[in-house]
Amino acid sequence: MPASTELHEAVALRLREIGHRYTAQRRALVEALAAAAGRPRSTSELLEGAGVPQSSAYRNLAALEQAGVVRRVVTDEEFARYELAEELTGHHHHLICSSCGRVEDVTVPPSLERDVDRTLDRIARRAGFAVVEHRLDLIGTCGGCAARYGVR
Amino acid sequence: MPASTELHEAVALRLREIGHRYTAQRRALVEALAAAAGRPRSTSELLEGAGVPQSSAYRNLAALEQAGVVRRVVTDEEFARYELAEELTGHHHHLICSSCGRVEDVTVPPSLERDVDRTLDRIARRAGFAVVEHRLDLIGTCGGCAARYGVR
DNA sequence: ATAAGGATGACTCTCATTCTCATTAACGCT
DNA sequence: AGCGTTAATGAGAATGAGAGTCATCCTTAT
Structure with a gap:
């Protein structure tokens, strides 16, 4: 391999x-x-x-x-x-199931990444922060848990 | 009050x-x-x-x-x-200083929130996730730490 | 092959958080 | 106002992830 x-x-x-x-x-x-x-x-x-x-x-x-x-x-x-x-x-982000703790990678379109990066950088600079990276997670319910406990 | x-x-x-x-x-x-x-x-x-x-x-x-x-x-x-x-x-996000641990709130423009929400929702749905919320943090160096230790 | 320094593993220790339990305080009812 | 039910309190013990210790083992460069 x-x-x-x-x-x-x-x-x-x-x-x-x-x-x-x-x-x-x-x-x-x-x-x-x-x-x-x-x-x-x-x-x-x-x-x-x-x-x-x-x-x-x-x-x-x-x-x-x-x-x-x-x-x-x-x-x-x-x-x-x-x-x-x-x-x-x-580079990627995470889907996090708040019910079972499962964590899974996802990627988002480069265009969104670019927008996010640009905007965040501007905002951070204004607050005196030098941004090194961003962390964007999605918290929700995974398919398995939705099936097991019903959709909430 | x-x-x-x-x-x-x-x-x-x-x-x-x-x-x-x-x-x-x-x-x-x-x-x-x-x-x-x-x-x-x-x-x-x-x-x-x-x-x-x-x-x-x-x-x-x-x-x-x-x-x-x-x-x-x-x-x-x-x-x-x-x-x-x-x-x-x-709704807000966080600036997190990786050097001293300081955490501070920030808000981002509604237009970006909307784009992020829309896109993430679509992506999550495709992965069988029902998104409840997103978490967007900026990790970097705060002004104080940059001054104290020099800009890295 | 040998010395120097990193790596290993069993064990101990720390520290945030949770649990237990006996006691106290609040709320609902008459 | 008096009472009973049930939540809240506080001290201390228990839990559990993770970090530290130290004697021993292995690598790597010379």
Whole structure:
């Protein structure tokens, strides 16, 4: 799988740049994240998915985040989720089911992204903020929950 | 202050509707939130601001949230923030400083809101999601941090 | 092959948040 | 006003995600 090879090389590079190593555990974590593409994974899913002890998993996810390989995704849940960084997968947003916690990637039309970016940048500047990124999430009810509990 | 009276009445009504009471503590919490308008407050700020014991504060914030009076705001920080619900204050978004954690309200032009809503709704529908709300945050560096640490 | 420094894993610790439970205060009714 | 029902309170214990510690293991460069 060439795409995967590319991914691992990119990851290895980023880690090396900050003086870290691309070990088997980190590879397993990246693999688990890549396998779940389009669906940010909770820490505990990654723990078991990658077969890594928890102290190492937390440490390695932090290292990967520092290297810009991985991004922590915040939701309303009491635990964190992780996904591959946008530099590796492309810019996207999230559909978040407020009933079951399911999180799924979506992309919006470039024209909207452009409008949003332009406007937000202007607004932020006015407030003395230098915008680095925007986060646009959709909170609602996923198909499964709508079927299970009836449409609200 | 008539505006404040209105607020308290609205809150009392919402609580009563779900069979809860508007006690002095809850009033103190709402007051602390109203005083901090435009700046979501951390739980610990509210604790001391309202002079309420922590177990009661958490319980009451949960009650107020359930009544739709208050909203929990998630950030990258390891603790929660709260603000008055949008039904009481109006729809808005947040500027979040990734350096110091400062959070500040902003509003965007209605035209952009409309575009965003329309587009997102279409996208979500296609994915089987029923959108309830959107969350649009700007992450960046606030003026204070830019001055303190230099522009990055 | 060897030294230096990162990585590992079992375990402990922290800290926000939630739970428990005995006590108190509010509201509805007569 | 008196009473009973039920929510609210507050102190403290429990929970759980995540971060820290430390002795040991592995890599990588020399």
